[in-house]
Amino acid sequence: MTVSDVNTPPAYNHDAEKDSKSTPSNLTQEDHLGQQTLYGDATHRMLKGRHIQLIGIGGTIGTVLFVQIGKGLMQGGPGSLFIAFSFWCLIVLTITMCIAEMVSYTPISSPFTRFAGFYIDEALGFAAGWNFFIFEAALVPFEVTACHFILQFWTDAIPVGATIAVIIVLYALINLMAIKYFGETEFWAAIGKVILIVGLIFFTFIVMVGGNPQREAFGFTYWKSPGAFAELYYEGSLGKFVGFMGCLIQAAFSIAGPDYVAMAAGEAENPRKVLPRAFKTVFYRLTFFFVLGSLCVGILVPYDDPQMIAAFRDGKAGAAASPYVIAMDRLGIKVLPHIVNAMILVSAFSAGNSYVFCATRSLYGLALEGKAPKFLSICTKTGVPIYCVACVLVIALLSFLQLSNSSAVVLSWFVSLVTASQLINFSVICLTYLRFYRAMKVQGFDRSVLPYRAWFMPYAAYIGLVATFIMTFVGGYTVFLPGMWDVPNFLFSYTSVGLFPVLYVGWKIVHKTKIRKATEIDLRQNLAGIEEYERNYVPQPPANWFEKILHFLFG
Structure with missing residues (x-):
């Protein structure tokens, strides 16, 4: 049997998976019929292409692009920030291609963590799954408390406990409803983020050419003075390189997207048609936003701006530390900072909602x-x-630690402990793809008929694997600089790096799993239900002019 047998994208009948069993695959290409999971997948395929695209964007764009990006600007300067974000987007492209090919072929729930078990070793699937869960779950209380912090831009009168309780209740309501309602909520919240970043890009262009109350056409002034590259910790070229590394680390921990698209695969309508487009559009749009966003902040604010430095040093609330808001204050623009803060609040809420889903x-x-x-x-x-x-x-209830100053520190530590998890996830995705690619080649499957075929493979996967693996260990490099050793920072940077092999080895010892040979990998695992769904799928045309517009824009 060849992949050409499944070339036409069907849909998913979850009943076909119920009561089926998952067994180690030692079948040949001719006699295997497609194995199933241990328990039946009972989720519903109700997410349209536009939902999935905006889930991918919404889960990635949080406060980093609007506020925290200022830290990168201070560390490396506008040139380093722009180069670092542009470079890392290329790395994310390699990861996107890896995951897009696998997920478009087998669009199941929680795909990339399960693929690690299917294509490499069940123990790796266990470690990857729990690593991703812990990472996403830890970010939920962080974003909940971030929402209250953003509200403090306007007033300190709102009780912390009340804000936290309201947000958690809203997350519960949204995520306990049918998936289509979650999709609609996240779609419109993410649209707000897109409007904000596009608006800020236009704002940057207008004010830099003189369209501001000061009539000051400052252009790229701050790239000349104080300069495009800042020195960090050291003087001269070494200091500029260290500054660039600070920007690259921020980019590596900030830019994602393909993993959030993949997590919606099991509930995607007509997945083999919808997902390839979603992966492509999400990557291109996020690249546009992050690359231009990194360029804009370097145009608007110098890296040594005293107001920005003071805002981060003093922990100013909400948008007060945003380079965009600082530029607006300097130019005498009074209303826009409040609009920006409101949209940043929406961004934080939406990001937390995506983390609950993932x-x-x-x-x-x-x-x-x-x-x-x-x-x-x-x-x-x-x-x-x-x-x-x-x-x-229940994990989101950790947000209430914010009620106590000492407990708030604990919450911050808890989130910091899992910061390397995202890069570990990316490394696992690339490694899994290499095994998938090898199995395809050894078993004689024709990749040209896949719903999505990645280009420059397997070399792109090797590039992504090496880059993410190195950055996993580079993230906490500052603790190894002379005079900068700090035990808490070391633990923050490398705890998840140490936890991952413990999870892997523990499951491997207990369950005596083995690394699969390329000839033993079942490339038709979980495909029976997908093919049945595709045979029965009947596309629904847009019901009105508004749906036609959405379909035209997002497919």
């Missing part, structure tokens, strides 16, 4: 594979893994 689906994927308690695989009639949502919301 954490829920990653835990659900673990349950489907028998790597988490079985009851977590139970879904409501509307296809929501209710107990997984409940577990994530």
